Amino acid sequence: MLLRASPAFSLLANNGVDAQSLSSPNSLSNSLTSSSSFLRIPSAKNPNGGFSVSAALPESNSRPLTGVIFEPFEEVKKELSMVPTVPQVSLARQKYTDECEAAINEQINVEYNVSYVYHAMFAYFDRDNVALKGLAKFFKESSEEEREHAEKLMEYQNKRGGKVKLQSILMPLSEFDNEEKGDALHAMELALSLEKLTNEKLLNLHQVAEKSNDVQLQEFVEGEFLNEQVEAIKKISEYVAQLRRVGKGHGVWHFDQVLLQEGDAAAA
Known part of the structure; x- marks a missing residue:
């Protein structure tokens, strides 16, 4: 003024x-x-x-x-x-590049794919002949959390004036038993790999925002995702280390019970 x-x-x-x-x-x-x-x-x-x-x-x-x-x-x-006059063009969009818009849509797809895999893990450990309720609950909550991340990214896309474009989701595995490691350790190692992959994709998104000089998007990624992702990697790494110690027998059942009690305590 x-x-x-x-x-x-x-x-x-x-x-x-x-x-x-x-x-x-x-x-x-x-x-x-x-x-x-x-x-x-x-x-x-x-x-x-x-x-x-x-x-x-x-x-x-x-x-x-x-x-x-x-x-x-x-x-x-x-x-x-x-100010755009065409109805199909966003009124809110300002200094939001096509590269950032595409990177957000890619990250939405990553979050939904990881959520889908976690949901498959939940279904496996919830079977009557597997019956590891702690692991089933952990992977169900993990699936819901990744889906919430995808929805948060969708809301941000709309807020900045971009268009959400959902992509195909790959069919996940349905069996997680492993002859050498057992099902619990094999699934948890896969979860650790997925969390690291998600973190790498988030860092790529942050890099795109930095190249586009989009400070607001950088702050969004840092404040909403990166710190939480590092904490998740640390927690699952500890679970992998513990499962490697207990082997495939009674120790897995004991680990599952502790995990179930921790989830109930956190909910209370």
């Missing part, structure tokens, strides 16, 4: 400072010190329009501020001319 003021000399004169006193630095200093109202002083770069304001005594607050003209639409003329 542009702000234009009357010449500084006339404003100073209106507030009790003689314009002729500006010819002497000492006189100007004395005038400024003795003045009890706010003062406007010419700027060196803009002697006709620049001014600064100092504190005023209460009795001077009633004096009107004269010589100021507001032109609220002067600086938005360019933006007004760029």
